[in-house]
Amino acid sequence: MTLEVTSSAAAELVARLGSAVVTDPDRMLAYRRDQSLLTPDGEPSTLVRARSTDDVVVTLQIAHRHGVPVVTRGAGTGLAGGANAIDGCIVLSLERMNEILRIDEAARTATVQPGVINGDLAAAVAERGLWYVPDPGSRAISSIGGNLATNAGGTCCAKYGVTADHVARIKAVLPDGRIIHTGADTRKNVAGLNLTQVLVGSEGTLAVIVEATVRLRAQPSAASTVVASFPTTAQAIDAVLTIRQVADPCLLELMDRTTISAVNDMTRMGLDDTAGALLLVQCDGGDAAAEAARCAAACAAAGATEVYDTADPVEGEEFMQARRAALTALERRGSTLLDDLAVPVPHLPRMLAAIEETADRHDVLIGTFGHAADGNLHPTIVFDVSDAAMTARARAAFDDLVAACLALGGSITGEHGVGALKTPYMESMVGATERELMAGIKSVFDPSGILNPGRGF
Amino acid sequence: MTLEVTSSAAAELVARLGSAVVTDPDRMLAYRRDQSLLTPDGEPSTLVRARSTDDVVVTLQIAHRHGVPVVTRGAGTGLAGGANAIDGCIVLSLERMNEILRIDEAARTATVQPGVINGDLAAAVAERGLWYVPDPGSRAISSIGGNLATNAGGTCCAKYGVTADHVARIKAVLPDGRIIHTGADTRKNVAGLNLTQVLVGSEGTLAVIVEATVRLRAQPSAASTVVASFPTTAQAIDAVLTIRQVADPCLLELMDRTTISAVNDMTRMGLDDTAGALLLVQCDGGDAAAEAARCAAACAAAGATEVYDTADPVEGEEFMQARRAALTALERRGSTLLDDLAVPVPHLPRMLAAIEETADRHDVLIGTFGHAADGNLHPTIVFDVSDAAMTARARAAFDDLVAACLALGGSITGEHGVGALKTPYMESMVGATERELMAGIKSVFDPSGILNPGRGF
Incomplete structure (x- = not known):
């Protein structure tokens, strides 16, 4: 790919998409990397801040014709460098395509553009008594498109699965500009090969996702929370193995000694920092308190030195904040x-x-x-x-x-x-x-x- | 494909695989069709009753070299003609590859050959307190390989998803005889494109599955059952929509008037055959009885004329037998x-x-x-x-x-x-x-x- 190629592609993009196109290197800087460290990146030739599927189609058609690489990005919160620019590439940002197009309460689905922030979707459907389950740690800042591209997990996966498990349909643009629709509005569909699950987790290598229909659930009842500290991580994992036999927790998180100490330093939460490991367990559903009690007993039996059990959602949320603070707390070190x-x-x-x-x-x-x-x-x-x-x-x-x-x-x-x-x-x-x-x-x-x-x- | 081609492929198969190969048309008759009616079929040239992955490899290599089509089949319980023979094809039966290779209680996985009958796997893991969830209506007679090939559903899907949701790894043979391993033993894995979900539901068109590792769950507590009859199907569906808001049933089945009457004639179960529709609901988990009570209330509110609610698993199973009898009862007509x-x-x-x-x-x-x-x-x-x-x-x-x-x-x-x-x-x-x-x-x-x-x- 020569400079000539990239400039003529850029010129065409400007001609077709006007102000959606940025070529100023300073303005492109913020679009050069995701949040990972020590991953390779390159100098993009052009940034397209797409406003619509049409913008995506035009961008891909031009890139395709000129053979210019395209790096698609959402909110840029990735942790593996998958959205880092490549030398000479077009960075295709979908952050402006951030509309929640439909929430269908009866069908329990939401149709969204890729730039919608995960937490914004969760909040919007919660207003209707519904629940968008996938909850990556980045949910306040990461977008559904990026969640789909990486098949993001989160804390809910223990019970409810990963992003892939909550996708019904995808609308995407192929590199030559053709639009495809995968999946179905139905919960079950075995008509043909599963293109949806090929696209989920494909990290922008196959097509550009411009719309997704995701499945929603009814809001669960408030969760009961158990926090247990253990002398050793091995004992904590013993507890995990038992918990899986006696309960179906919706969250089962671990922090080691170093993390506990970093979180304590940042938040003054006063977690037990003599512990070798801390488990945070939540159970939801109508039987939450009884399930949590079984989890607490499992922790005690595995050698926990402290076990705290609460049905108070506010208290539970405070412990969750400690867990969510883990990475930030370590970053301060x-x-x-x-x-x-x-x-x-x-x-x-x-x-x-x-x-x-x-x-x-x-x-x-x-x-x-x-x-x-x-x-x-x-x-x-x-x-x-x-x-x-x-x-x-x-x-x-x-x-x-x-x-x-x-x-x-x-x-x-x-x-x-x-x-x-x-x-x-x-x-x-x-x-x-x-x-x-x-x-x-x-x-x-x-x-x-x-x-x-x-x-x- | 000429007769000469198929005969020389058959001769090679006999030479390499001996008694695993059948060419007698009479003996091949039982392998010509699945259980569907009115679907096209053809005259196979050869039947291979594979005993091992090696047999599958040899069969595919020979077929590949001669360009002979291969129709893979498990127990032959398919309902769409996907395992019907094609003129001149090799029918590759996996029914003899029916070993449960490993049950890993701690990891909660089972590794099986494709010919294992779904119900046999379910029974084997139940002895260890574990649960293989996918439960197609054919589970007593259909095999895991066929379940994977069609991405079979069942009654559990309401809460627990389809076959695809319970597969961790697949070992398969490509048409040229190369062996692939997809997926991972871990619950979460986003390394590369999702080949596992491409294979699941591919109906024998991509590769031959010779081994699968499936995920198991802890056995749930006994289910509570609700049976409700409605004057109209529309009222029954009203109840379904409410039930989804107030409970997370593990089973939610519908029978219409014609089906109720056919089941009554066959089983003398005395279902309410003045009803336009019957709903059968089951809830599991620690809160099963309370959830079932909410489902019963939803049915009454939607206009059910009779609502029967029981926590007795034996009684619940009797109602399930009525539902399972639906197709057989209609077939008697x-x-x-x-x-x-x-x-x-x-x-x-x-x-x-x-x-x-x-x-x-x-x-x-x-x-x-x-x-x-x-x-x-x-x-x-x-x-x-x-x-x-x-x-x-x-x-x-x-x-x-x-x-x-x-x-x-x-x-x-x-x-x-x-x-x-x-x-x-x-x-x-x-x-x-x-x-x-x-x-x-x-x-x-x-x-x-x-x-x-x-x-x-």
């Missing part, structure tokens, strides 16, 4: 390299031990928190990015964490996506034939390979 | 053409009205039962297959039912698959570009097009 590893739940003790060994071996601080019910941990390496040697140790520790996860039969990414951060590990995660199939599917959607090239798989 | 239509739940009254109008217009009997919570109905046309004029009316009625469903934004198949039965309707269901993408994905997996050609999409 330095630069962070956030990992997103998933292992089978019974292997959590071994994964947590591997994390501690890795921290020791590379002499870095690692705070770990995550979604214990799913085996999905976010070991967060805290380091000083201005210290080259320490940064190198952080990177080496990151490699070792991924290797430890793979050795336990885990996944290199549970909910953040491969992006640019995890591509080096895909070869160990996914076999050669399987990657060939993924590349083949990519070619079916994007034969000229302009959509987020090199990313995702 | 004549030949049946079973449909599998899904509409958004609020459109159920209009769909039910369209079914009644269709029955009148074509002067055929249609009994309807189905999964009301999912909007998934099985209108069942009862006719005399020896009466050509009546058979033609049945077919015309079938066309009209599908058309009515499409007009309501529905899906032409909720859980049975496209097979051969629904291919004529795919053009109206799925757009041209979307079908092109599906065909493209098919070519990625099966470039020579030997796997179940012409089926599925």
